[in-house]
Amino acid sequence: MARFTETECMICLAARLLEDRKTVFVGWGIPQVVAMLAERLYTPNLTQVFEFGAIGPRSLTPFVRGTMGGPSNVYRSLQWTTMNWAFAYAATGYLDYGMIGALQVDPYGNVNSTLLGGSYDRPKRRFPGSGGGNEVASLCWKTIVVLKHEPRRFVEQLDFMTSPGYLTGPGAREAAGLPRGTGPYRVVTSQALFGFDDETRHMRLLGVLRGLSADQVTRGMGFAPVVAEKVEVLEPPTWEELAVLREAIDPSRMIIGRDAG
Amino acid sequence: MKILASGESVYHWVHPDDFREWVRLHKSREATDKLMTEHEAVSRFVADGDYLAYDFSSLTRGPQALVREIIRQRRRHLWICAEFTLHESALLVGAGCVDRIDVGFLGYGDYIGRAVVEGRVRVFEWTNGALAARMLAGARGLPFMPMRNLVGTDTFVRSGARVVADPFGADPVCLVPALHPDVFIVHVHQADISGNARIFGTNLFALEAAMASKKVIVSAEEIVDPLEFRKEPAKTTIPHFLVSAVVHLPFGAYPGGVPGRYELDLEQIQQLNAIETEEQVQAYLEAFVYSVRSHAELLEQKVGWGRLADMIRRGSIKEGYA
Numbered sequence: 001m002a003r004f005t006e007t008e009c010m011i012c013l014a015a016r017l018l019e020d021r022k023t024v025f026v027g028w029g030i031p032q033v034v035a036m037l038a039e040r041l042y043t044p045n046l047t048q049v050f051e052f053g054a055i056g057p058r059s060l061t062p063f064v065r066g067t068m069g070g071p072s073n074v075y076r077s078l079q080w081t082t083m084n085w086a087f088a089y090a091a092t093g094y095l096d097y098g099m100i101g102a103l104q105v106d107p108y109g110n111v112n113s114t115l116l117g118g119s120y121d122r123p124k125r126r127f128p129g130s131g132g133g134n135e136v137a138s139l140c141w142k143t144i145v146v147l148k149h150e151p152r153r154f155v156e157q158l159d160f161m162t163s164p165g166y167l168t169g170p171g172a173r174e175a176a177g178l179p180r181g182t183g184p185y186r187v188v189t190s191q192a193l194f195g196f197d198d199e200t201r202h203m204r205l206l207g208v209l210r211g212l213s214a215d216q217v218t219r220g221m222g223f224a225p226v227v228a229e230k231v232e233v234l235e236p237p238t239w240e241e242l243a244v245l246r247e248a249i250d251p252s253r254m255i256i257g258r259d260a261g
Numbered sequence: 262m263k264i265l266a267s268g269e270s271v272y273h274w275v276h277p278d279d280f281r282e283w284v285r286l287h288k289s290r291e292a293t294d295k296l297m298t299e300h301e302a303v304s305r306f307v308a309d310g311d312y313l314a315y316d317f318s319s320l321t322r323g324p325q326a327l328v329r330e331i332i333r334q335r336r337r338h339l340w341i342c343a344e345f346t347l348h349e350s351a352l353l354v355g356a357g358c359v360d361r362i363d364v365g366f367l368g369y370g371d372y373i374g375r376a377v378v379e380g381r382v383r384v385f386e387w388t389n390g391a392l393a394a395r396m397l398a399g400a401r402g403l404p405f406m407p408m409r410n411l412v413g414t415d416t417f418v419r420s421g422a423r424v425v426a427d428p429f430g431a432d433p434v435c436l437v438p439a440l441h442p443d444v445f446i447v448h449v450h451q452a453d454i455s456g457n458a459r460i461f462g463t464n465l466f467a468l469e470a471a472m473a474s475k476k477v478i479v480s481a482e483e484i485v486d487p488l489e490f491r492k493e494p495a496k497t498t499i500p501h502f503l504v505s506a507v508v509h510l511p512f513g514a515y516p517g518g519v520p521g522r523y524e525l526d527l528e529q530i531q532q533l534n535a536i537e538t539e540e541q542v543q544a545y546l547e548a549f550v551y552s553v554r555s556h557a558e559l560l561e562q563k564v565g566w567g568r569l570a571d572m573i574r575r576g577s578i579k580e581g582y583a
Contacts, residue, residue, distance in 0.1 A: 028366070051389055052317070052345065053463035060578075064527070066347065066368075066534070069321040069463060071520040071578040080463045080581065083344075083393040091409055110414075114386070118378075120419060126377040126384075130416050131366035135390035138410030161415040176413035177424065177433035 004237045005257040006148065008245055009190035009209070011037060012237040014146045017186055017193075018097060023047045025090055025136045027100035028068055030146055033245075033255055034099060036063060040244050047078070049095060051132035053086045055079040061248040065255055087132070090139035093179070098140030100133045102147040104158050107203050107223045108172075109165025109184030109196060111137060111145055112158040120160065130162050137163035138178050142185035149189035151220030154203075166201035192217040193234060197226055207232035265424045265433055270385040272421030273312045273340060273363075275441035277402050283475050288502060292455035292487065295507045299330040299480065299556055302506040306476040307331055311443035312340045314396070314474065316465045319347035319368075319517055320525050324448040326513040326556040327480050331446075332356040333550055342442060343367050344392050344465055348533040354382050355542035356550070363387055371537045386419035387437070395440035396466045399473025405436045445474035448513045449498065450522065450582070452481035456504025457490045457497060461582040462520040464498070471503040480510040482522055510556050512569060521582020524575035526568060 004012075011030065015038040018024060026035045026048050035048050036059055047056045052069050056078035067073055074080065089095055104112040113133055117124025137143045143165075147153055165184040167173055174180055183201075187194040193207035204226040208217050210233050218225060237245075250256045275283075297305075307313070313331075315324050328349045331339075336358050343350050343365035351373045353359045362384045367373055376382045387395070391411055398406035411417045412424055412435050420437075427434040447467055452458040458479050460467055471477045479499065484507075490497050513519075516529035536542050553559045560569065 067320050083465045084397050087390040126374040128366045128368045129364040130388040132389040134388040135410050164413045167413050
């Protein structure tokens, strides 16, 4: 079995969730790398949408950390437009998937990307905030949240709710005015895959990385997720996935790290 | 219309009729020569206390030379629209130019985060889409724009938005107030001396912001003949009567890139990414902003032709940028 970093594993597990011949709204950072990997190996006909107005790019590698909108990033798009139009595609239901990162996630898939600790006026740490994450989580049909596997990031109560999951439970999104039939679909880390219970909208453990148990991956989480009757075994990154990540997408290993391999 | 919920934050607000009045009195309909230096443009059109917006991003076609000039002229108490912002917000805050930030996306690194934590700058929560919608409302002469998201979250609570009952249906809908920045700065591929401007590639809301802002400074890689715009009118991003000043600034996005022209200076970007402490930000400002008098001096004395030529060489993707 290949050796790999946590970040590599998270990216590979996330890339396997995307569906070919569909559309995906790609958030800043890790989701960009996930979409690039998916496009190269699994979903060659996936239309990516970037919030600044690039529709359907065939992004070139290597990926430069922090860039969004550079020429290799938006190479051979179907359309170049502007932010108001990019979000309009999401608002009118054209975007099947959305993918965003998170600092914290709660049992209903609500996401914090704004601050940690303290109060709003005096947080312990301040982060970038919503960016377009609130739009993605609100307007795309199915939202995928990608985050590091640290149990302390799974909390009963978020320090700040930046972007909506199922809010307080069944019916809450619609009651708040969010578009019908939308919501979080998967939460994926380097060790686990979660979905949401259709009835309760509560997070549900669907899969664990080969070699780990349900107990091991959920230990220390701030809430107990429902555990699916049959928990799927998630295969670790393949040589092929790692080769694309390391040789094409991120040869400088700025994003995926160097601890292994 | 019944207000169901109100965000608690203050927001920058200009009545649509007051903005129309401003346009009537201050924006010239005539295609006059507005070409000037960055020093003159910033001294005339950026004032202490102004609300400042910009386009596009720190690494791509950002108006970095104009941002540095604002810092050099030590403007104070600016309120900035932090959309797609990485290094410029950190530099503006580090230079003491800014005390309020509408977020957007407040990237990145520890320096700007710490400035918020320590209370040196106040932030107001919006989203990229909400700020773009506010700009669109401003550009349409409307008092507000409805949107489907923002509702249900703490982001809404800490914003200046409202939730009302949709008067046509019954569902809750979010309203965000129009945004009329005092000044919008944008770096473009081509402009003529009156301010007609072309951006090749994507932009955030260049047209909306130029329409909705009281003062608009365009810096351009290249100054072209006005006839070029009339030959290919579909390529005009911003028409001249929205624009206050035009500055010819080749490499005006440095250390970022301009698509189709040059790639970013990765070494300089990494230096910016590494800024965490007060000492580091002040050292950077001293080395690359205060110690030179102009953008031309920065390029000549601090960057040098070798590095610029390398940026041009690496900017090999031309498709779509003409």
